[in-house]
Amino acid sequence: MEGGKSAVFGRKFKIFKLLGFEVHIDASWLILALLVVWSLARGYFPYSYPGLENATYWWMGVAGALGLFLSIVIHEFSHSLVARRRGLPMRGITLFIFGGVAEMSSEPPNAETEFRMAIAGPIVSVALGIVFYLIHFLLSGSSTAVTGTVSYLGFINIALAVFNMIPAFPLDGGRVLRAYLWNRRADMRSATRTAANLGSGFGALLIALGAVNVVFGNFIGGMWWFLIGLFLRGASASSYQQLEVRKALEGEPVSRFMTANPVTVPPSTRLTDLVEGYFYRYHHRMFPVVEVDGLLVGCVSTQDLKVVPREEWYRHTAGEIAEQCGGNNTVTPETDAVEALGRMTRGGQSRLLVAREERLLGVVTLKDLLNFLAIKLDLESGSRQLSRIEQMIGASR
Incomplete structure (x- = not known):
């Protein structure tokens, strides 16, 4: 599965980098891994291959879960490799509780690229399934534990496709x-709306199927269908909303939304005054440190402040602890508003500095971008998308 800027992920851990793509595991994936091992060791393998020792089933469960993990990574790598070949930047691959996603930095430029990227994953999964079934055939004289695990991996890859x-x-x-x-x-936009509506409808069907399973006693299976349905409904709506946001902001430079002459901190400001006169007064977590002549010295944040012991605050100045402003908190006036919004979302920030050649020009805030979106969507896209944006504005205050 491919995805844009998604909010479904919590804390992520980088596990390795291959062919230029970073692979992360979301904390929720650990739940999936444990459930897969448990369900294979206690359900699937004992039912399919009775008579083996209990420890053998657990080893088969671990091997099956690792094989599934690698299969999902290869599936997502196929999306990413096709995207890179077509010139579409990818941020990496993340495994989470419902599988995996190849994270795109932007939408595909045309329908052909979208098709090639999307179809690559299922084709690779089918190919993996065939390979595992061939291995199962070649190992027909081996132990049941080995052939059973390989057979499962063949089946699960076909099912995944x-x-x-x-x-x-x-x-x-x-x-x-x-x-x-x-x-x-x-x-x-029209194509996305139709596909997203079908995704939402299929999610509702899975929710209903899950509820029926729970009623008839299949609690674990029913809960999985229910949760997957909830995820699909949320993901389909979120994907369409992201497209609406991107189309509304595309081509708009941040200079259009920039507020000039923002509050700045002189380098000589004592840290005690920085806390009372800036952090507590203006309620921002980061401020630009600027000389009298307008030179941008750096950025000072609450994180920088916490490095200095509280009893030492009166001894040090903002200029001493300021860090160099970088891509995570600073943009140029020409930066596309879509990119600025993406940086805010990924970094959990509510504003970015706008600078050029070490000169601070202003700030652009999340609230300003969302207010523009609310007005534009109100005029062009209807009330459903508007209500979501208004909720985001409320959360940004």
Whole structure:
């Protein structure tokens, strides 16, 4: 599955980097890993291959979970490799409780790129399934533990491909559908709306299926269908909202939303005065440190302040602890507003400095961008998207 800037992830851990792509594990994936091992060791393998020792089932469960992990990574790598070949930057791959996602920095530029990226994952999963089944055939004389685990990996890769090809956005099948509609209608927004609505409807179906399973006693299976349905409904709505936001802000430089002459901190400001006169007074977590002649010395944040013991604050100045302003908190006036919003979202910040050649020009805030979005969507896209943006504005205050 591919995804844009998503809010579904919590804390992520980098596990390795391969072919230029960083692979992360979201903390929620550990829950999936434990559940997969448990369900294989206590359910699938004992039912499919009775008579083995209990410890053997657990080793098969661990091996099956590791094989599934590698299969999902390879599936997502296929999306990322096709994207890079087509000139689309990718931020990396993240594994989370519902599988994996190749994180895109922007939407595909055309329907053909979307189709090629989307179809790559299921094709690779089918190929992996065939390979595992061939290995199972070649190892037919080996132990049941080995052949059983390999057979499971063949089955699960085919199942992964089939499920992902369901035309429910943002699953791969939903993206294939969007590519088809996009090519036919020549309208990405309309194609995304249709695919997202189908994704939301399929999510509702899974929720209902999960509820029925719970009622008839299959609690664990029912809860999984229920949670996957909730995820699909949320992800489909979020994907369409992200597209609306991107289309509304695309091509708009941050200088259009910039507030000139922001509050700045002189380098000679004592840290005690920095706390009382700036952090507590203006309620920002980061301030630009600027000389009298307008030279941007650096940025000082609450994180920088916490490095200095409280009893030493009166001895030090803002200029002494200021860090160099960088891409995580500073943009140029020409920076696209979409990129600025992405940096704020990824960094958990509510504003960015706007500077050029070590001269501070102003600040751009999340609230300013969201207010513009609210007005534009009110005039162009209807009340549903507007209500979501207004909720975001309230949260940014």
